[in-house]
Amino acid sequence: MVIAAAPGKFHCSATDGGVPNPSPRARAARERAAKRWYVYLIVCRSGAIYTGIARDVAARYAQHVAGTGARYTRGNPPRRLLGRFACPNQSVASRLEAAIKKLAAPAKRKLVGKSGIAARRILLG
Numbered sequence: 001m002v003i004a005a006a007p008g009k010f011h012c013s014a015t016d017g018g019v020p021n022p023s024p025r026a027r028a029a030r031e032r033a034a035k036r037w038y039v040y041l042i043v044c045r046s047g048a049i050y051t052g053i054a055r056d057v058a059a060r061y062a063q064h065v066a067g068t069g070a071r072y073t074r075g076n077p078p079r080r081l082l083g084r085f086a087c088p089n090q091s092v093a094s095r096l097e098a099a100i101k102k103l104a105a106p107a108k109r110k111l112v113g114k115s116g117i118a119a120r121r122i123l124l125g
Contacts, residue, residue, distance in 0.1 A: 034055075035055075036055070036088065037053055037055055037090045037092070037093035038055070038084045038086055038087065038116075039051065039052070039087060039097045040052055040057045040081060040082075040083070041081075041082040041100070041111070041112070042078045042079075042080070042082060043078070043079045043080050043082050044077065044078055044079060045077050049105050049108045050064075050070070050076070051100045052070065053093040053094060057081070057084050061078065064077075065077070082108075082109075082112055083113065085115070085116035085120075087116055092120065096120055096124060099123035099124060100119075
């Protein structure tokens, strides 16, 4: 017995015990997301905004909190993750990071809530 959902949804079959298997489209999206790079913003205790790039933002933030991240965040511990922007590859993420680092703190705060595409359009043209 096979139960199929709309495209991009889960498929179940009696052969796998009814456990949902992601569709090929969902698997491909998950693989693309695993290769994606992110630019992230952290508010430090001093009020400064730290900008960095990583593939796994949660793991990188945990390193900053533990004091094993960047030298800057060892002396200025993070208070919270302010935002993150998805980028298709490391090159684009590095260019976006450099553009964000040139901004003043109020301009960085205005980027919060924007998508990665919107941030790239604003800063990289």
